[in-house]
Amino acid sequence: MWVEKYRPKSIREMVGNEHARLEVYRWLTGWRRGDRALLLIGPPGIGKTTIVKALANEFGYELIELNASDERTKERLESTLKPLLENINIYGKRVLLFLDEVDGLHGTYDRGGLSALLSILKGATSIPVIMAANSDSGEVIKELKKISKVVRMKGIPPRLLLLYLDSILRREGMDMSIGDRLRIVVECKGDVRSMLNMAQSLVGLGISGTEHIGYSTPIDAALNSFFSAEGIDEAIDALSRSEGFYSDPKFGYDSEKRRLDKLNALYSSIVNANIDLDRRARLLEALSYADILIARMNQLRMWSMLRYLDRIIALSLFHDSRGLPYSQYDLPYNLSSKIFNEGRVLRLIAESLASRLHESRRNIIAYYMPYIHLMLTKSKGKRSSVDASLDNLKDIAKSLDINT
Amino acid sequence: MIKLSLNKDFALPMLGKDTFAGLMRAGLEYDRASRRFRIKDGADLASILAILREAVHEEISIELPCVLCGNDAGCSDCEFSSNCDRISVSDVCICKRCLMKGYDGYIEHISTLFYKGDTKKGTERGGGRLG
Numbered sequence: 266m267w268v269e270k271y272r273p274k275s276i277r278e279m280v281g282n283e284h285a286r287l288e289v290y291r292w293l294t295g296w297r298r299g300d301r302a303l304l305l306i307g308p309p310g311i312g313k314t315t316i317v318k319a320l321a322n323e324f325g326y327e328l329i330e331l332n333a334s335d336e337r338t339k340e341r342l343e344s345t346l347k348p349l350l351e352n353i354n355i356y357g358k359r360v361l362l363f364l365d366e367v368d369g370l371h372g373t374y375d376r377g378g379l380s381a382l383l384s385i386l387k388g389a390t391s392i393p394v395i396m397a398a399n400s401d402s403g404e405v406i407k408e409l410k411k412i413s414k415v416v417r418m419k420g421i422p423p424r425l426l427l428l429y430l431d432s433i434l435r436r437e438g439m440d441m442s443i444g445d446r447l448r449i450v451v452e453c454k455g456d457v458r459s460m461l462n463m464a465q466s467l468v469g470l471g472i473s474g475t476e477h478i479g480y481s482t483p484i485d486a487a488l489n490s491f492f493s494a495e496g497i498d499e500a501i502d503a504l505s506r507s508e509g510f511y512s513d514p515k516f517g518y519d520s521e522k523r524r525l526d527k528l529n530a531l532y533s534s535i536v537n538a539n540i541d542l543d544r545r546a547r548l549l550e551a552l553s554y555a556d557i558l559i560a561r562m563n564q565l566r567m568w569s570m571l572r573y574l575d576r577i578i579a580l581s582l583f584h585d586s587r588g589l590p591y592s593q594y595d596l597p598y599n600l601s602s603k604i605f606n607e608g609r610v611l612r613l614i615a616e617s618l619a620s621r622l623h624e625s626r627r628n629i630i631a632y633y634m635p636y637i638h639l640m641l642t643k644s645k646g647k648r649s650s651v652d653a654s655l656d657n658l659k660d661i662a663k664s665l666d667i668n669t
Numbered sequence: 670m671i672k673l674s675l676n677k678d679f680a681l682p683m684l685g686k687d688t689f690a691g692l693m694r695a696g697l698e699y700d701r702a703s704r705r706f707r708i709k710d711g712a713d714l715a716s717i718l719a720i721l722r723e724a725v726h727e728e729i730s731i732e733l734p735c736v737l738c739g740n741d742a743g744c745s746d747c748e749f750s751s752n753c754d755r756i757s758v759s760d761v762c763i764c765k766r767c768l769m770k771g772y773d774g775y776i777e778h779i780s781t782l783f784y785k786g787d788t789k790k791g792t793e794r795g796g797g798r799l800g
Contacts, residue, residue, distance in 0.1 A: 432772035
């Protein structure tokens with residue numbers, strides 16, 4: 266993969282974020298025992314990990330990296346990091362600790378991880394610690410910002426991306442039309458990783474001419490082409506075209522979020538399609554495997570696997586998805602309107618019960634409501650059914666003097 | 670249209686106390702002597718633009734400086750102008766003339782900033798906006 270092959274070995278070989286790079290460089294060169302950790306914040310694919318790896322390489326640090334794929338519970342962090350931070354010379358080499366994707370510290374899987382990390386970082390650390398996060402918000406980042414020096418990084422301006430892309434193509438001895446290069450640069454939206462992956466895919470496919478670039482078809486057109494494709498090659502091509510352009514993304518514009526949007530678009534089309542249950546089940550099962558695969562690729566940072574993704578999805582869905590129409594809605598209208606109406610009543614009931622029972626609305630809905638619903642259904646001698654649920658909710662609301 | 674250069678001082682019409690305070694909070698600096706404004710490093714550009722747009726009722730655009738020569742990068746004439754969100758990209762770019770120097774020219778310049786100590790020297794030597 267070009268992303269790995271051309272990963273800059275030195276901080277000066279990178280493009281964009283010049284101020285941030287200089288700041289990180291100065292931080293590390295001026296680092297003294299007990300200094301605060303450094304927190305890099307910025308969108309994916311702009312070089313946060315690369316900066317750290319390049320600096321470690323340049324200054325001869327042994328890089329110890331913990332990312333989202335590692336278990337980061339309190340016990341694990343304490344057993345891994347404490348000895349490291351207290352015994353600087355045990356390896357006979359300078360050590361740089363890099364905690365990647367700290368915004369992804371998970372409340373359940375990484376139980377106690379945040380508090381352990383905070384307590385470790387609050388103590389005078391004997392080695393430099395750099396953390397990286399994609400998001401600038403959330404409880405974890407809020408806490409980490411208090412005890413770190415924050416350096417913000419942004420997307421790379423298109424002209425600098427073009428400069429970099431040209432240098433990679435030259436080193437590869439590849440030629441690409443200016444139209445293709447401009448389009449790739451525009452569509453990667455400041456994400457170097459995305460740009461290199463797109464360029465490599467394009468060169469690998471041996472396609473030229475901007476009309477053939479598979480990254481600019483709106484999602485509805487791309488999925489309709491996928492569903493109506495007659496052969497598997499045509500289907501793969503159509504699916505790969507949906508990578509870059511979403512007029513109204515649910516998850517976001519960066520490349521990782523766009524992959525989720527693609528899955529979501531496939532999901533909404535499948536659940537809305539007028540097909541028999543077995544076929545729908547097969548399609549949803551195939552899609553759920555793709556979802557797991559994407560999550561693992563992101564978690565394990567296996568970017569080299571991404572190039573197979575569209576093929577895998579296309580092959581697993583191809584047989585059962587012929588003739589489906591694209592749909593942007595997760596649920597059919599009759600069901601979504603029913604859920605909307607019930608949800609409105611449910612919220613009112615939960616609000617009223619929450620204040621009476623000194624509980625949170627969330628707990629009322631999650632733990633109390635099923636029992637109330639059951640009690641009411643049984644007392645009325647009805648069978649529990651979806652149709653009876655709104656009536657039941659209205660009964661509950663009435664008994665609580667709530668005007669629905 | 671008002672152009673805000675990230676590397677140059679600029680003047681603004683009288684905007685009132687509240688707008689002025691909002692701009693200062695968002696990361697604008699005001700030099701009383703020259704009566705000109707400057708955008709600080711790390712300023713909240715989105716807020717600055719929103720406040721100014723509301724105050725002056727005019728289109729405001731951001732002009733990025735060139736990392737190599739320090740002049741304006743020429744954002745308004747750039748081939749990517751309609752696709753480049755200047756608020757969400759890093760705050761220096763490269764002008765058309767310096768783009769001709771290629772990646773090697775860029776690296777050479779960046780190297781002087783990183784490896785020759787004081788970054789301000791780089792600026793004095795005719796290089797860029799860093800330091």
